[in-house]
Amino acid sequence: AQKVTQAQTEISVVEKEDVTLDCVYETRDTTYYLFWYKQPPSGELVFLIRRNSFDEQNEISGRYSWNFQKSTSSFNFTITASQVVDSAVYFCAPPYGGRRALTFGSGTRLQVQP
């Protein structure tokens, strides 16, 4: 079964601090996709990244970066120089092998204080 663990339920940081959100997953699939979504206070989930299991290169997008390590089944997400607008719940989705629908874990609530 596909499973993901986001051990950090809530994180609070002060603006401009770097913060890493952990994600550890379980899967028996050899090919899969990994995702991060953001849910701001407005409610809608916003797609952040999709990573193919074959691609272990780290990815950087502005202040966001992702560290995928297949050997430890982790797909961690780092926000550099956090801002108040980064306050949201962040979801790492269980490995997706092209099933009909994506499921989600419990998420990590990030609070960035001014």
Next chain:
Amino acid sequence: ETGVTQTPRHLVMGMTNKKSLKCEQHLGHNAMYWYKQSAKKPLELMFVYSLEERVENNSVPSRFSPECPNSSHLFLHLHTLQPEDSALYLCASSQATGGGRGTGELFFGEGSRLTVL
């Protein structure tokens, strides 16, 4: 127009009422989803429609009745709900590939917050 629009944004209803949630997507997608987000619980997948056919129903009580008249519209009809059904109901859309499978990239609406008294 935003990609996925949900109405109403807020709804309060009694247990004997009948109401409907509406979702409309303007992205040209062919799959639509209902998710339920309760306080302190993970997001739960409720229904999946691919090419207007219901392809997944995750043991949702019959008091929730989905309807997908076309690929752009999705409804969730509600009747005789319970207070524990109070939650944020999120609609999403995506582009499904062969066999109704998708890429996992979902586009969500802002949700309809339902309170059942």
